[in-house]
Amino acid sequence: MGEGVxxxxxxxxxxxxxxxxxxxxxxxxxxxxxxPPAYLNKQLQALVRxxxxxxxxxxxxxxxxxxPLDKITLLDVVTAIEGPDEAFQxxxxxxxxxxxxxxxxxxxxxxxxSTAMRKAELAYRxxxxxxxxxxxxxxxxxxxxxxxxSVRRWYGRG
Amino acid sequence: MGEGVxxxxxxxxxxxxxxxxxxxxxxxxxxxxxxPPAYLNKQLQALVRxxxxxxxxxxxxxxxxxxPLDKITLLDVVTAIEGPDEAFQxxxxxxxxxxxxxxxxxxxxxxxxSTAMRKAELAYRxxxxxxxxxxxxxxxxxxxxxxxxSVRRWYGRG
DNA sequence: GCCACGCTACTCGGATACTAAGTGTCCGAGTAGACCGGG
DNA sequence: CCCGGTCTACTCGGACACTTAGTATCCGAGTAGCGTGGC
Numbered sequence: 001m002g003e004g005v006x007x008x009x010x011x012x013x014x015x016x017x018x019x020x021x022x023x024x025x026x027x028x029x030x031x032x033x034x035x036p037p038a039y040l041n042k043q044l045q046a047l048v049r050x051x052x053x054x055x056x057x058x059x060x061x062x063x064x065x066x067x068p069l070d071k072i073t074l075l076d077v078v079t080a081i082e083g084p085d086e087a088f089q090x091x092x093x094x095x096x097x098x099x100x101x102x103x104x105x106x107x108x109x110x111x112x113x114s115t116a117m118r119k120a121e122l123a124y125r126x127x128x129x130x131x132x133x134x135x136x137x138x139x140x141x142x143x144x145x146x147x148x149x150s151v152r153r154w155y156g157r158g
Numbered sequence: 159m160g161e162g163v164x165x166x167x168x169x170x171x172x173x174x175x176x177x178x179x180x181x182x183x184x185x186x187x188x189x190x191x192x193x194p195p196a197y198l199n200k201q202l203q204a205l206v207r208x209x210x211x212x213x214x215x216x217x218x219x220x221x222x223x224x225x226p227l228d229k230i231t232l233l234d235v236v237t238a239i240e241g242p243d244e245a246f247q248x249x250x251x252x253x254x255x256x257x258x259x260x261x262x263x264x265x266x267x268x269x270x271x272s273t274a275m276r277k278a279e280l281a282y283r284x285x286x287x288x289x290x291x292x293x294x295x296x297x298x299x300x301x302x303x304x305x306x307x308s309v310r311r312w313y314g315r316g
Numbered sequence: 317g318c319c320a321c322g323c324t325a326c327t328c329g330g331a332t333a334c335t336a337a338g339t340g341t342c343c344g345a346g347t348a349g350a351c352c353g354g355g
Numbered sequence: 356c357c358c359g360g361t362c363t364a365c366t367c368g369g370a371c372a373c374t375t376a377g378t379a380t381c382c383g384a385g386t387a388g389c390g391t392g393g394c
Contacts, residue, residue, distance in 0.1 A: 001245040002338065009271045010251060025366065034254040039340050045368065058347030059365045074274060087159040087245075093168060096192040098312035112298035113167045116232060116289050124282035131274050140270035154256035160377065183327065197379050203329065216386030217326045 004043040004081045007035060011044065012052065012077065013137050016069045017151045023055075023062030028155065043081060050080035070134035075125055077133075086121050090114035162201040162239045165193060169202065170210065170235065171295050174227045175309045181213075181220030186313060201239060208238035228292035233283055235291075244279050248272035 011029050018024060026044060030037035044063055047053040052072055053063045065072075090111050141147050169187050176182060184202060188195035202221055205211040210230055211221045223230075248269050299305050 001247075003247065003249060004338090005246065005275075006249060006251060006271060013271075023366095027366085032256045033251040035251065036340060038342075041367070042340090042369090048367090055367060056347090057345085057365095057367045059349055059363090061347075061366045063367090074278065088163065089159075089161065091161060091164060093164060093191040093193065098190040098309060109301040112294050112301060113164060113171075115297065116294045117163075119289070120232065120282055120285035123285035124278055127278035127281035131277070136270050136274050139273065143267040143270060151256060162377090181327095185327085194379060196381075199328070200330090200379090206328090213328060214386090215326095215328045215384085217324090217388060219327045219386075221328090 001078075001082060004046075005078055007033070007040055008043050008047055008077050008081050009074070009133070009136070011040070011063075012047070012065065012069070012072065012133055013140065014151060014155075015053070015063065015065050016133065016137055017148050018155055020064050022060070023064045024155070025062040029063075032155065046080050047077070050076065052076055052080055068134070069137055070132050072133045073129045074131045074133070074136070075128035078128055086118070086125075088114070088117040088121060090117075159236075159240060162204075163236055165191070165198055166201050166205055166235050166239050167232070167291070167294070169198070169221075170205070170223065170227070170230065170291055171298065172309060172313075173211070173221065173223050174291065174295055175306050176313055178222050180218070181222045182313070183220035187221075190313065204238050205235070208234065210234055210238055226292070227295055228290045230291045231287045232289045232291070232294070233286035236286055244276070244283075246272070246275040246279060248275075 010033060014029060014032060015024060026041040027037050029035075029044075030040045044053060044055070048055045048063070048066075051066050054066045055061070055063050090113070092111060094111055094113075144150075168191060172187060172190060173182060184199040185195050187193075187202075188198045202211060202213070206213045206221070206224075209224050212224045213219070213221050248271070250269065252269055252271075302308075
């Protein structure tokens with residue numbers, strides 16, 4: 001999994017702490033985590049395409065949350081960055097070679113291996129979808145007191 | 159996720175159908191699924207290193223199951239092929255930049271993002287560990303009747 | 317006829333190229349605000 | 356003093372290099388069985 005996911009989640013949380021009053025530019029977000037600005041911008045563009053963020057161009061432009069954090073799940077972010085298709089891709093190798101002798105039943109019977117892998121991946125996606133960014137934000141604040149104030153202060157009170 | 163996982167699972171199932179009487183070479187397994195033999199051999203080597211398979215060199219050599227299929231989980235195969243480390247790697251970007259002002263608490267407080275992602279990935283691994291290759295084999299036989307006979311016949315009765 | 321030796325064919329195993337996805341960077345299009353001149 | 360136009364600075368957005376992981380291949384080390392020669 002690419003590291004863009006980590007960047008995206010942290011940036012969304014930061015946007016949540018700073019509030020939607022005014023957009024935050026890529027440069028400031030990148031400076032906050034010491035990330036390459038241009039590449040971070042690429043990831044944020046993916047979030048915009050997914051509707052998680054909204055972007056405003058021009059001077060004093062930047063990124064804003066597209067909807068409140070409790071309406072954004074971890075699955076939304078992962079899907080936006082990593083793409084919609086799941087990790088395990090069944091290439092139907094069972095139909096090649098020895099399985100080729102019976103082409104008739106090839107398309108009706110599901111691949112047992114694929115089914116088993118999909119079951120696990122579904123559990124993964126369910127666990128991701130069950131967690132909203134609002135919950136993650138609360139957990140972070142619970143671990144570190146005064147976190148929101150600290151962030152707002154660092155970014156120049158948002 | 160690499161396609162080697164699919165190859166590995168199918169090969170293990172085939173070895174289960176053929177029985178452990180005599181080892182099966184890479185060439186025959188590769189011919190059964192029309193896969194590149196040398197590369198498949200590489201994946202099988204990974205399974206041997208993980209203890210899932212045992213290899214015997216020399217003429218009439220090949221691969222055998224290291225233990226019965228009901229003692230091999232999907233997680234075992236995935237870990238053997240993809241490696242032990244999990245997909246999401248926390249690089250602790252929260253400590254860089256804005257978070258650097260408080261280095262003291264950096265190592266005590268866990269990263270909320272990492273915790274959330276790990277929770278999902280744990281669900282994934284649990285779902286993988288809950289399924290043994292024996293169960294997958296039974297499922298495949300349920301979908302396609304006479305499957306074992308068909309496989310044994312294609313491989314020259316094992 | 318039986319046994320020991322050597323030989324060949326076959327297999328795994330790791331070292332070596334090739335390809336694609338992920339990572340990182342740069343430059344152009346567009347906009348909002350600021351500055352300046354005129355009324 | 357107020358308003359409109361222009362101009363600049365800043366931002367997003369996509370197009371262009373670079374690096375690492377994954378894919379594919381080849382060749383060497385080692386072994387089991389078979390053939391051959393000797394006893």
